[in-house]
Structure formats: structure tokens, C-alpha cells
Amino acid sequence: MIEWLSMGLLLVGAGFFFAGTLGLLRFPDVYSRLHALAKADNLGLGCVLAGLALTADSLAAALKLLLIWPLALAASAAVSFAIARRAQALGIAPWRREERQE
Amino acid sequence: MMVLVFDGLLACALLWSAWRALATPRLDRAIVFFIAFGLLMSLAWARLSAPDIALAEAAIGAGLTGALLLDAYGAISRRKGGK
Amino acid sequence: MTTLAFLVALFLLANLVVALIAAARGPTSADRMLMALLFGTTGTGILVLLSATGMGTALVDVALVLALLAAISGIAFAKRAWQAEENGHD
Numbered sequence: 001m002i003e004w005l006s007m008g009l010l011l012v013g014a015g016f017f018f019a020g021t022l023g024l025l026r027f028p029d030v031y032s033r034l035h036a037l038a039k040a041d042n043l044g045l046g047c048v049l050a051g052l053a054l055t056a057d058s059l060a061a062a063l064k065l066l067l068i069w070p071l072a073l074a075a076s077a078a079v080s081f082a083i084a085r086r087a088q089a090l091g092i093a094p095w096r097r098e099e100r101q102e
Numbered sequence: 103m104m105v106l107v108f109d110g111l112l113a114c115a116l117l118w119s120a121w122r123a124l125a126t127p128r129l130d131r132a133i134v135f136f137i138a139f140g141l142l143m144s145l146a147w148a149r150l151s152a153p154d155i156a157l158a159e160a161a162i163g164a165g166l167t168g169a170l171l172l173d174a175y176g177a178i179s180r181r182k183g184g185k
Numbered sequence: 186m187t188t189l190a191f192l193v194a195l196f197l198l199a200n201l202v203v204a205l206i207a208a209a210r211g212p213t214s215a216d217r218m219l220m221a222l223l224f225g226t227t228g229t230g231i232l233v234l235l236s237a238t239g240m241g242t243a244l245v246d247v248a249l250v251l252a253l254l255a256a257i258s259g260i261a262f263a264k265r266a267w268q269a270e271e272n273g274h275d
Contacts, residue, residue: 007189010234014193017227021200024219025207033219041226048193048230052237055186061242065233068249072229075256079222082263090267104188108195115202122209130266131209134217137258138205141224144251145198148232153243156232157250164224165254169261176265 002054009051016044029095030087038080042073109149116142129178133171140164187238194234201227218262225255 023036046069056062119142123135140163147156201223208220229252236244 003186007186010189010193013230014196017197017200017230020223020226021204024204024223030216030219033216034222037219037222037226041223045226045230049233052190052233055237061245064245068229068233068245068252071249072226072252075252076222076225079225079256079259079263082260083218083222086263086267104191104195108191108198111195111198111202115198115205119205130214131217133266134214134220135209138220138224141228141251141255144247145228145231148235148240148244148247151240153241153247156244156247160247160251161254164251165257168221168258172258172261172266176268179266179268 006051006054009047009054013044013047013051016040016047020044030092031084031094034080034084038076042069042076045069045072112142112146112149116146129175133168133175136171137164137168140168190234190237194231194238197227197231197234201231214267218259218267221255221259221262225252225259228255 017040020037020040023040024033027033027036049065049069053062053065056065116139119135119139123132123139126132126135140159143163144156144159147153147159204223204227205220208217208223229248232244232248232251236242236248
């Protein structure tokens with residue numbers, strides 16, 4: 001039962017990673033790419049970590065796996081915030097639908 | 103089979119990023135490819151079951167050297183812009 | 186289980202390589218630096234999955250260090266290296 005749950009979580013995590021990569025490839029500007037990467041990839045990482053923690057050998061190993069997630073969340077939130085604020089300070093305009101038809 | 107695909111993909115990505123880091127004319131792009139090379143290299147050390155070297159590569163190669171190179175590039179281009 | 190973990194790791198590596206090639210062609214330098222963010226999460230995922238395939242629990246430590254230090258180079262880029270003159274044009 002736990003085995004199946006863990007496998008399902010791994011597959012769901014892979015799906016979220018795929019969504020993040022797809023967003024990086026297809027989205028039009030820096031802000032929306034940041035949005036795709038920072039959220040989808042971190043959710044995928046969380047699913048993968050939870051799936052592996054379910055089948056970990058000991059409680060300590062499972063907790064260590066789960067500890068990675070808040071650290072990765074904090075790190076990627078800091079980087080996304082810094083990049084987005086710098087992009088705004090440099091005057092990069094967010095994408096609008098009209099600009100596409102020029 | 104799967105292992106072979108994984109290692110081959112990793113090796114190809116390593117060679118490609120190393121080539122781009124050496125051959126790219128613009129300095130900022132070369133630095134970014136150098137960082138990518140360091141991260142891929144740490145994955146490769148992990149695959150070669152040498153986690154200690156992977157740890158050092160991730161910390162020094164990708165983190166600190168990358169940050170120092172980016173900082174130096176920023177200082178150079180600021181000096182050029184101020185002239 | 187181990188096979189599935191390795192398959193997912195292979196899938197993540199393929200994602201990483203595709204995004205690396207795409208980011209290398211991105212129009213602004215910020216697109217290239219999104220790669221650091223991507224490596225932070227995807228590389229961490231690959232390392233954790235590899236450690237689950239029986240390559241030793243020490244890889245979890247490598248994953249921790251990678252998650253934290255990929256952020257440092259991203260922030261160094263945003264704060265120090267990204268100047269106004271070099272965005273927009275290719």
C-alpha cells in the first residue's frame with residue numbers, strides 16, 4: 001500500500017517537473033517563466049521527497065529528506081524575488097497580449 | 103540500458119556545456135555555462151559514487167566560484183559603464 | 186521501486202538538459218540565470234532519487250548543499266552582475 005502511494009507520488013512529482021520545464025520553454029517573459037519554475041518545480045520536488053520519505057529506512061532518514069523541502073522553498077523564493085525585483089528595477093515590462101500582434 | 107542512457111546524457115551535457123563555456127564570446131554567458139558545467143559535474147561525481155567530491159564540487163565549483171565570477175563580471179562592466 | 190526512482194531521475198535529467206539548451210538560446214540574460222533556479226530544484230531531485238537507488242545516503246547531503254548554494258549564485262547574478270545595458274538585445 002505504502003509502496004504504491006510512494007510510486008504515485010514519484011510519478012506526480014515527475015509530472016510537475018515536466019510542467020515546470022514546459023513553462024520555461026513556452027512562457028513569453030521573465031516574470032511568467034519565474035512563476036512557472038519557482039512554483040511547479042518546487043511542488044514536484046516536494047512530491048518526490050514525500051514519496052521517497054515514505055519508503056525511507058528509518059525515521060531520521062525520512063525527516064532528513066523532508067527537511068530538504070523547506071530549505072529548497074526558501075532558497076528558490078529568495079532567488080525568484082531577487083531576479084523579479086531586479087527585472088522590474090531595470091524596467092523590463094511584463095508581457096501583454098496586445099504586444100504579440102504587432 | 104537505462105544506466106547507460108543516463109550516463110550518456112550526462113556526459114553529452116557535460117561536454118556541451120564545457121564547449122559553450124569555452125567558445126562563447128560574451129563573458130556573462132560563459133560564466134553561466136561555467137556554473138551549469140559545475141552543477142552537472144557534481145551530478146557526474148555523484149553518479150561515480152564519490153559523494154565527497156560531489157559535495158565539494160557543488161559547494162566550491164558551482165556556488166562560490168560562480169558567485170565570485172559573477173561579482174567580478176559585474177564590477178568590470180560597472181567600471182566600463184562609468185567611464 | 187528502485188527502477189522507478191531511476192526512471193524518474195532519468196526523466197528529470199532529460200528535463201534539465203532540454204531546459205539548459207532552451208535557456209542558452211533565451212533572449213535576455215535573466216533567462217539564462219533561471220537555469221540556476223532550475224538546477225537548484227531539479228538537481229536536488231536527481232540527487233535524492235539517485236540516493237534512493239542504492240547509491241548511498243551521503244547523496245542526500247550533496248542534495249542539501251546543492252539546493253542552498255545554487256541560490257547563492259542566482260542572488261549574486263541578480264544583485265551584482267545584471268546590468269541594464271545587457272538586457273533585451275541578443
